[in-house]
Amino acid sequence: MSQNTQPSPIRVAIVDDDAIVRETLSAILSHERDIEIVATATNGAEAVDLVHERMVDVVLMDVQMPVLDGVKATSRILAAGGNTRVLLLTTFDDDTFLDGGIAAGASGFLLKTTPAGEIAAAIRTVHAGGKVLSPGPTSRVLERYVRGQRPRTGSDSGLDLSARELEVLRLLRKGYSNRKIAREMNVAETTVKTHVSSLMRKMGAGSRLEVVAEASERGIGV
Template sequence: MIRVVLADDEPVVRFGVKAVLATARDIEVVAEAENGSEAVDLVARHRPDVAVLDIRMPRLDGLDAAGHIRERHPDTKTLVLTTFADDAYISRALGEGAAGFVLKTGDPQEIIAGVRAVATGAAYLSPLVARRVVDQLSRAHPRPAATQRIAALTAREREVLGLVGAGLSNAEIAARIHVVEGTVKVYVSTILRQLGVRNRVQAAIIAHESGIIPS
């Protein structure tokens, strides 16, 4: 069972997200928070697998909360609920270690997919958010820059990076390329080091920018 702490300052949104997650038999919302500070406290109390955080919340916003959770409770992964109006927060969210982005107004099933993905250690970008993120980052870092960054990777490492960008977990990647999961972990660690990024989401962004996501 994937245990979730859900944080959003809008009761209607909280109710809706909780109702969506309740349709998944393998997901349980163990606590709800109205602000980021409360979310951090609830994570400390319940030690969930995933914290689903709205970006804009009082007292402590979702990105600061994600940073605190990453530092204090690294076993809890964070999934950020975002809107198209939140572009300015994207780079900051990546820096705070968010494992995924899901659009509030997108397909409700993406929330379930995002929770499942980040719970297994994978990065997750809902398709619309991924395109928005790539468009924004490409204005500052054009596509050729991303292509140059992956040039030093081996063909196998580029294949693994593409699968990371597609949201696959280490176990799923291992099954896809017919190696053991430990080998994938080594590949991912090498890729992060070679690209100079801190987490799988940042690596996934580069995969999207460079156009290597498998179809």
Template sequence: MIRILLVDDQSLIRQGLKAMLSLESDLEIIGMAENGEEAVTQVETLQPDIVLMDVRMPVMNGATATRIICEKYPNTKVLVLSTYDDDYDVSEAIRAGAKGYLLKDMPSEELVNAIRSINRGYAQLAPGLLERVVIKKSPQPSQAESVPPALALLTRRELDVARLVAIGATNLEIAEKLFITESTVKTHINSIFNRLNIKNRSQLAIYANSDCLPNLSSG
């Protein structure tokens, strides 16, 4: 059973989500909050598996609440569900530690599947957000340009893995492309996260968007 906390400042949205998600036999709505401050308090008390988090709320916004929850309660995963697809909102949520960012106009069955995927440890972004916010095209750096200090700590293979993670490849896809095992892929990813001081694949994608990964679109 996936235990979910719903966070939205609109009562109608909260009740609608509760009614819809409660139809699924493996999902349980254990609480609701109308702002980020209430969400943090309820996470401490209820320890949900997933927080379905709105972004723009009074008292405390979703990004701030997400950062607090991810830092204090690492076993709870945050999935943002928002009306807004503003680049800043998306980036702030992912940087705060959210495992995904979806839009409220998405089909209900896709939201349910996204919740299950997040619970299994995968990241989820609404269609179009990855291309627009995370891996925007940028001029290719010349060979003479220096590698940023953090990336100088990565091996050649780790850079290859990082590029593929940043464009949304699964561990299996990375293993097949680089002719290595999935276990080796996982080892490389954990090493990359530790060296770059990031927590998840979505944050790596944001990191790549800052032009830190050379030749991101190559290969």
């Protein structure tokens, strides 16, 4: 008996506060045999909740949305772990969004004027582990690197983090437990807990996950 070797379709979630955009993208992508739309959402907070519930492979995410914007949602989705990729889609060709998306860990950044076929191709690329940028943003990123300017990935300005706290933050972003951080830094686990508590207080976070999300958004601890 022959076995079906056809790969599973790429499970995609579309997140946009504009119903017309959601419906249009869903209709366009539904014609792609290797892509399946498994969920839609109207804001970043909904996206964070549904990604793991629906086993989403790629999130096609608007940048500017109410409740939680696309960049912050990207940080939280990726901080939670898993293999989900995020492809940011926006009408604004603005480096603020571009650099914020890169800092948050997005795998791609496309303008909404991107042709449908290229959006589908971008989904396949990021699902395979690649990176995608629209031509305009790509040229500016490359130009900045040629000039020696790194993307504006944020800073720890105003947080007053110590060298030890920055080291703990770096390891938290790698997904290390307190015990593993203690071994890595050759300190007591209680010391690590103290640093984590301090990070939560300084960053206004209610959990380790929120610390990592905030650090990803600011581009610190890398």
